[in-house]
Amino acid sequence: MTIAHAESPRPTLPPEQRTNGKQTLSAVEKLKPLTTACAARIESTLGRAICAATIVGEDGYVLFKASEVPDLGKARIKFGDGRTTELREVHRETSLDLVMAQAVGITGLRAVSFGAARPLAMGHWLCSVADAGKEPRIGIVSAKIRRIPGTGAALGIRMDEKSPEGAKGVRIIGIASESPAEIAGLQENDVLLAIASKNVAQYREVHDIVNKRQPGEIVEIRYLRKNKEETCRVRLASRTKVLQNWEGEDFANGGISLRTDNFPEVLQHDIPLLPTDMGGPVATLEGKVVGINIARVDRVTTFALPVEAFWTEAQQWMQADRHPPKAVRAE
């Protein structure tokens, strides 16, 4: 039995007619060969989606988000036609948070065709891929192309600033929800002893070690729990992400990326995507790929690396890998 007090029946736009509903998306269906067909899915060896990838070479070369895939040995790539294979790392570019890899033993792929991103104005429609590279989604260029400064990496812990005299290590007094520390299993009252093999005795030392690293990097932590020494591996996240969670702002975001800042240039758009959709191509309605999604930042913001920020370099990585210098026999 339901008791109704108020809501009067008013027409609601059915989901299929909304901006990213079936009806609107049918318009961009014809762009599929230029977008979704040029995307692949990076997944764990257990089949869990990690991120999307953009196909840039017919012979298996792909680009995707580096901080989401620290170890290619623990991931594999799955293409739209069902082919699944291992990945070989070609180049890792931390400044761009991009990895170029080659899908082992794969040929006959469809590579994206790049167009220019910088001339696009606010309000220009963009099309991208969701659901690990399978489904199209649309949105618009929603702000200026710009640089995003870095805020450093964070664990997501509050530390005891005044450790008792003679006590070992640094005590954790608070942990942010869904933070790298929580995911790694750290708890309140654990005492940090060493981070990345460096002993720590003051909270400042923890801060300095962590802050110098990049979001996405893994550090090993040795700590004391109930007088017993333990170790864990923590994958660091952007300080902005951790702070947002701490202030309760991650409500209704649908999750955000580990690394959300420190990019030389980004194209901001409002396409509804998930962190696992990062790495996929972003195209105009004319079918030109203008960037690669690089960070899901908050409920309204996705950053894409504009093609101008990476493609010249990426072509060189691919070229050098295809044609490595050969040893010349001495005459």
Next chain:
Amino acid sequence: MLSLCTPFPRRAATILVVMQIIAAHALAAGGSDKSATPMTDIAALLQVQSDVQKLLPQVRLALVAIQTGGGTASGVIISADGLLLTAAHVPGAPGKDMRVILEDGTMTTAKSLGMDKTTDAALAQLKKREKPWPFVSLNREVAKAQPGEWCFALGHPGGFDKARGPVLRVGKIVKQTANSLHTDCVLMGGDSGGPLFNFTGEVIGIHSQIWENRDQNVHVSMAPFLRSWDAMQKSEIIKTWGIGAGGYLGVATVMSDDVELAVADVIEGSPAQKAGVRAGDVILSVNGDAMTDQQQFTATVRARAAGDTLKIKLRNEGKERELSVQLAQKPQEEGQ
């Protein structure tokens, strides 16, 4: 639901529960529009793009960022002498001084005027200056903002950011209620008070709240602004609207096991109680129209203003009776 000033209040858990109840009711109401709308094609999307890009250079000049003691928000200028629309939860009370930032980064100040707390509508006044303020018009034909229409939102989500500028979102109207518009233009903290535009560049909504999903964004429509304009200009606070929200009867209904519309509860002191409606009564008809479900009954009551009289036919223990009930205004403490 969550108001959109930053920083967010930390009450997400409660909010989610409320949202689910509302969502369940909306589903029960089942009011989906089955009418065929023209298929969207690339050309239609490009027309939307071209329209937005033509309007943007003008309308964005009227957008402002607002800093209050509690956080950052947005607003929009709607007259040359600097009248500003924003959300009531931004200033919180009349007579508050607010720091206002224009698009080019220029800082100025504004004072909050009146507000409608039941709908989250508020007015503010920018300080006087010699040259006119850039402004946009507001739409007076509120009913024209119908589900399916394209619209676009501007705001300063997360606060003013000179390098980024204002953030644009394009979407569709999902629902219109008596005082609000729901769209799939995705909003977040800092957008509060910012404008939602139609495709003639008029303001049709002011960003107010979000629900959990990205296509659940709530804007105050122009209806409460237009209704309470004079009061708000006089810095009054409105806490209740009897007529605009429909008349108040004061019963909760339930579908009985026999699939009849029954009264589950009668609110103390309500018009229904005064007229003699009792819990357990089966509602047969209103003004001669047979009542068969809760939504139909709610709509019938809400379609009439406070002061109107309804003839309600009831049945209890096999006996039928008819009562006259004069609808009242919603009690103040109930809010919206």
